[in-house]
Amino acid sequence: MTHDFLESLKNELGPDVFFGDDIPARYHNDWSGMTPVRPLALVRARTTEHVSKTLRLCHQHKVPVTPQGGLTGLAGGARPIEGGVALSLDRMNAIEEIDTVMATMTVQAGVPLGVAQRTAEDAGLFLGLDLGARDSCLIGGNLSTNAGGNRVIRFGMAREHVLGMEVVLPDGTIITSLNKMLKNNAGYDLKQLFIGSEGTLGVITRAVLRLQAKPADLATAFCGCPDFPSMLELLKSARQHLGAALTSFEVMWPSFYDFMTGRLPSLRRAFSEQHGIYVLIENGGRNAEDNRMLLETVLGEALEKGWVSDAILPASNREARDLWAVRESVSEYGKLMGPTTAFDVGVPTSAAGRLVEAVEAAVSERWPDAIGLSYGHIGDSNLHFVCNIPSAGTNQPYKAITELVFDLVAKEGGTISAEHGIGLVKKPYLKLSRTPEELALMGKIKHALDPHNVLNTGKVLPGSEY
Structure with a gap:
């Protein structure tokens, strides 16, 4: 049976399928740190049809298949299954269209988030989704995990950035619904089934992303607050004064800030004195002078009322990047710890x-x-x-x-x-956050779409083992 399956896979996909020692080690795991697994085969799909052929064969032969994107996940969702196929979408990396009238971007699932961001900016628009792993994570993975990131407070989770989607079901059926319209109430909003499902219900191959007007300026402030209650007052003030212009409100406790600035020579401490908690505020609007003035208003009130002990308004984008560098230094954990x-x-x-x-x-x-x-x-x-x-x-x-x-x-x-999703790492604890009735409904949806349980088998749902 295994021999017949592998022969069929090779005949259908030719040079885009790899076996044994020809499978690069990077496809054996994601960033979860779990024990790597070399899959039975690796398919590096180039088209939606390649994805469809792979899933159809896996469905027919009841072979588990694990979709993979940029492999930056921390929950084991992209870790291969023993005896299964790894299906990578990293070659499906085309930006197919920018529609400046509709303010949309149509992309394949393997486009890196950072590439999509820069392409939108080159067109005079703005993609609000932003993660520290922007240059290594892929759009398909962002959507399959409903990624959050630095600007959720303004633009929402990944699902808020999607208007249309193309998905391949576990049996190979291609569902193409590349809607561009903000308003489309024609039946069920099917894309919501797949966003955040971590590749257990279908494989996302293309998406229409919703873009925003490009901010004229992103202004940053860095604050040292005496304690957590003071930080909460600063948050309320920032929301009141900045409104929809508030794009980020990132908080670092001394445990993180002191450790990272003390261990990484490339990072510098912004303040000579220690503070109870540190905050990065970012606001974006249509006028650079107004952005800075609004931040000054927030900081002035906070300093006067004692919510902030010290603050910095960087004078240049380079200084702002230096302040953000501490918050985005999390990729260095492996070297430091x-x-x-x-x-x-x-x-x-x-x-x-x-x-x-x-x-x-x-x-x-x-x-x-x-x-x-x-x-x-x-x-x-x-x-x-x-x-x-x-x-x-x-x-x-x-x-x-x-x-x-x-x-x-x-x-x-x-x-x-x-x-970050559930994957394998958090699956045993999902019952802490979901009721038995919710888990039962998830199981029914999974069985309806994937009756042979081949797609990302064993992930997310308790009792979904192969």
Whole structure:
């Protein structure tokens, strides 16, 4: 059976399918840090038809298949399945159209986010989706995980940037619905089934992205606040004064800020004195002078009322990039700490300070040498926590750390995943954030679209193992 399947795959896809030692190691895993798996075969599709042929064969032979994008996911969603096929869309990287009248961009799933951003800007428009991994993550992966990122507070999650989509179902059926219209109530909005489903219901091959008017300027301010309650007052003031111009409100606790600026020579501390919490504010509007003036108004009030102890308004884009560099230095974790247990949780904004305090204290009490770093998109209730136990070396107590953190998140009424998906890593804990009835409905949808359970088998849903 396996021989017949591989022969059929080779006959259908020729030079775009790889076997054994010819499969590059990068396709054995994503950024989750899980044990790599060499797939039975790798297909690097060039067209939607290639994707369709691959899924049709896998469906017929009941062989599991794992869709892959930029492999930047942290939850194991793109890690191959033992004895299965890895289906990479990284060769489907064409930007097919920019429609400046409709303010849309039609792209293939393998387009890097950064390329899409720059293409939109060259056309005088703006793609509001933004992640630190912008030059390595791919649009298909962004949509399949409903990625969030730095500008959710203004532009929303990935699903807010999609008007139309092309998807290949598990049996190879191609569903093309490349709608460009903001208003289209003709039946079910089918694209919402696939956005955020992490490749378990279908493989996204093309999408129509909604673009925005290009801001004339993005102004940044960096603030040191005395404590978490003061930061909340600053957030409320920024929302009131900046309104829709507020594009980012990023928060870094001292655990993160002090560690990263102290370990990376390329980063410099913005303030000579330490503060209780650090905030990056970004606003974007049609007038550079107005943007800066609005930020000055926010900072002036905050300084007067004691919500901010010190603040910087960079004089150039280069200075602004230097301030953002600290927040975006997370890709250096591997060099600085080795293996980590990373969390991406959602919690009511007012409870985030209490949660950070509880998590950092509990981890330090259990593992006295623990390194725990806290930061996040607090403007949209998204908190990140990264942990390493130096004394454990490569045998990090992932399960114990995860259970400790998720228990505290659940007590605050939070969610175990705000923007990175469930994949394999968080699947055992999904019941902490979803009711039995919700999980049952998800299972029914999965079975309806993928009755043989071949597409990203074993991911997301408990009980979905192959």
